[in-house]
Amino acid sequence: xxxxxxxxxxxxxxxxxxxxxxxxxxxxxxxxxxxxxxxxxxxxxxxxxxxxxxxxxxxxxxxxxxxxxxxxxxxxxxxxxxxxxxxxxxxxxxxxxxxxxxxxxxxxxxxxxxxxxxxxxxxxxxxxxxxxxxxxxxxxxxxxxxxxxxxxxxxxxxxxxxxxx
Numbered sequence: 001x002x003x004x005x006x007x008x009x010x011x012x013x014x015x016x017x018x019x020x021x022x023x024x025x026x027x028x029x030x031x032x033x034x035x036x037x038x039x040x041x042x043x044x045x046x047x048x049x050x051x052x053x054x055x056x057x058x059x060x061x062x063x064x065x066x067x068x069x070x071x072x073x074x075x076x077x078x079x080x081x082x083x084x085x086x087x088x089x090x091x092x093x094x095x096x097x098x099x100x101x102x103x104x105x106x107x108x109x110x111x112x113x114x115x116x117x118x119x120x121x122x123x124x125x126x127x128x129x130x131x132x133x134x135x136x137x138x139x140x141x142x143x144x145x146x147x148x149x150x151x152x153x154x155x156x157x158x159x160x161x162x163x164x165x
Contacts, residue, residue: 005103006054007110010062015043015050018062038072039064039091047071047083051111053094053103061094061103065111065123079124079147080159086122087115108141116164123164129156 010018019036026032042048047068053061066074066081066088073090074081081088089111094104112123125143127135135158143160150157 003055005106006052006057007103007107008052008054009114010043010050010052012040012043014052014059016040018050018059035072042066042068042071048090049111049114050091051107053098053107055098060098061107062091063089063093063104063107063111064091065115066090067115067120077148080126081124085120086124086161087120089123089125104137105141112162112164121163121165122161124159124161126150126157126159128152128154129158130154 019032019039023029023032023036039048039050043050048064048066048071050062050064052059068074068083069076069078069081071081071088074088078086080086089108092104092108115123123143124147125138125141127138129135129149138160142162145161145163147159147161149159
């Protein structure tokens with residue numbers, strides 16, 4: 001029997017479960033506890049939306065789209081997410097076993113389609129400049145317009161945009 005894959009919006013219970021697991025795995029890292037609260041409240045109040053990839057009903061990946069500039073990862077930068085026209089693709093991850101099989105591409109397409117249907121015209125995404133693999137993937141997905149950069153603990157994060165119209 002072939003595996004069955006599902007791509008959909010996560011329930012609030014799933015978001016809570018994912019973030020609780022991340023906090024537990026980190027040994028209760030205070031920063032991750034803060035992110036946990038942000039993601040749960042952000043999903044609850046439609047400032048962000050988390051999506052999941054399921055294989056035979058088991059979560060194998062997820063991604064979140066940030067809709068509002070109040071989201072901590074956006075930090076008030078309306079060029080990344082403004083709550084009206086621009087949304088930020090964020091927190092992408094898929095289990096290693098399933099990498100390279102197109103699952104994240106399908107999930108990001110779903111995320112883009114959903115916000116496009118709500119009137120958003122642009123999506124942005126950030127990548128650490130040293131992460132050539134992900135940079136190549138994001139460029140392939142159409143994120144080719146330079147937006148901005150920021151310093152991070154690992155160097156620079158560069159943000160690119162894609163038109164959704």
